[in-house]
Amino acid sequence: MTELREFKRIFSRSLLFVDAPQHTRLRQVMNAGFKPAALQELAPQIQTIVTRLLDDVLAKAAVGTGQFAEFAQFDFMRDFARPLPALVIAGMLGIAAEDRSEFVAWSDDIAAFIGSPTPTLEIARRAQVSLIAMNEYFRQLLPLRRAALGDDLMSQLIRAEAGGGIITTKELLAQCCTLLFAGHETTRNLLGNGMLALLQHPQQWQALQAEPSLLPSALKELLRFDSPVQYTGRRLKVDVEMHGQIMKKGDLVIPLIGAANRDPAKFSDPDRLDIRRNEGAHLSFGYGPHVCIGATLTYLEAEIAMRSVMQRLPQLGLVGDTQSWGENAVYRSLNRLPLQFARPSPAAHVQTAEVHYA
Template identity: 55%
Template sequence: MNAVLTPSVVHHERPIVSAAFLTDPYPAYRALREAGPIHWSEEFFGGAWLLSRHADVEAVLRDPRFSAQRTGGWVNDVAQERGELAGFQKLFARALLFLDGGDHARLRAVMQPAFRPDALARLRPGIERIATELLQGLEQEASFDFIEKVARPLPVRVISRILGIEGADRDEVMAWSDDLAVFIGAPDPTREQARKAQSSLLAMTRYLQDQLATRRKSAGDDLLSALLRAADGGDLRGEAELLAQCAMLLFAGHETTRNLLGNGIQALLSHPQQWQLLRQHPNRVPNAVRELLRFDSPVQYTGRRVVTDLTLHGQRLCRGDLVIALIGAANRDPARHVQPDTLDIQRADPGALSFGSGAHVCLGAALARLEAEVVLRRLLTLHPNLLFASTVPQWGSNPAYRGLVMLPVRSGQ
């Protein structure tokens, strides 16, 4: 991609994503916002426009001139030979995340009932039981890794219950999802990352095919059965589209929630006065979760393709150009939030773009918030004096899906 850059555009020759960025991306975001409204960087998929201000990011997420249907070039650009990743592309491109317009609305309508308030209310007791089971007894340990003990296993158990596959090998599911996250979150994925993602996606779909075969003999009230009924009724078109939605739900159902839990606890323990305030006022947990999402989003950016030539901040964007909407930067924009770098669980309007906006707002946003609320409430009850066991968090290497690899904590006295 060869962009024509006007003098008003900053052309970034140095990498934005670095070891320092992975530890703390917010200084880099601040510099981008202050330098100008639009930037060009060849670091993302060979060339992309970067938007870091809240108004611009939200507008792009809502504007149909910016399309989520970008996977064809994304996958094929990293393939060594034509057709090398055909199996991956066939499934990947049919997932709800990467569809627009009528197809997106059709698939969303099929899955939406499983995430409505009444459905989530029925799920809450089960989520509370899982959280209690994971957290009980940990106070007897000198320290424990919150990511390993809680943040990783809880979301995969919850989405497995929703789908009706509670007997799944959770370690295997998480490994498949990790490979997909590495590919999706890489600024410029390698062929090896794409191949691993394809291998894991195909392994995931083989497992799901076996599960669907069981549902065909004896359907239940789980989401897999609902998707199968939708396929039989014509609302899902073909086996590939059915499998793509099942795989997307299994992946997306725990990847971001895991990071929300880890990032949230890391933020609260780094601001002990906020943790103490939450202990004193547990009724503020729902607002606290929204503020934690804003403060350190589990999804830092997403991409869109320009559908038709347009002008943005005086710069000509051409059809097919890639735009990176920096969600993490938008959530810290002082034009939208007062003192954006301050964690404040009492913030009057902590609205964040962490789950997107517009037609593509995350289907499971309310479920992720519910899981975080349940975990916070159980921690306040079972581990009210929670402290760091190590002051140095270990952040992952995925710039899009920001999360901790390890978070050692202990129950204080």
């Protein structure tokens, strides 16, 4: 559709939608910002954001209606899971945190289009408007950033643009948009889906509280159990025969990630949540050359977030069966997740732990 040509033009330069050699070149430029050492330096900033968000939850509970009640309530998605990844990505790109609400709104519009098997023209137009706005935001920011380069990811991309033209300006802008969109969706859905799954399986939640060292294993299992991305699309580069079916070069195939993560040929009793499971890798971050570049960042954010929630919100639990789900077919995403927690004593304090992901 020619009306959506600008949407296609921007995303056609994204790391998500190109193959080698363009994909190899772009990924090499971006890899520096996602190496374990670089992400470990980011951990204190993530902890600061998590602490501030939980401070806000506790402060609202202290002055809210029913302040003398034993338990306080909040919406985990609205107050924590949605803002956290947007603020982290903003920090990585070196952009203003106060623009977070725009980032989230733009990402939601793009996700609604990508996640709809049969998007309406209205959904498609809204997605294009938001992607253009996101692209324009970064385009206007470029002169300021070129004049004051830092250690953030956007500065690294600008250096690659200037250093022999490893990437073009249009490619640079497309990668910034990709990071803002993709980094937000996966992490917030892991946090929401994972928290709901744990609280719906009290024995698993209690085991994790008793033994927080299980968090790395638990996060992998939560990603397998309820994948934030349920399916993806690929074009075949060669003819393929599978289970007696011939698929031709150029055919669109839809790998069902959520189904693969519950394949009984791969995982024993796959519909059971087991935070101690050790049966190989899930596919929630993809596989091969296009495996998610931000997977390690997602693990890091989620571990810091979950550990802090366990420490600061005692007796955390569901508020009945009041959660609500989005209707996006690609992204398994909660709109609301009301939770309750015991009001902490004035002497309560924050504990932190160093986290490591290779």
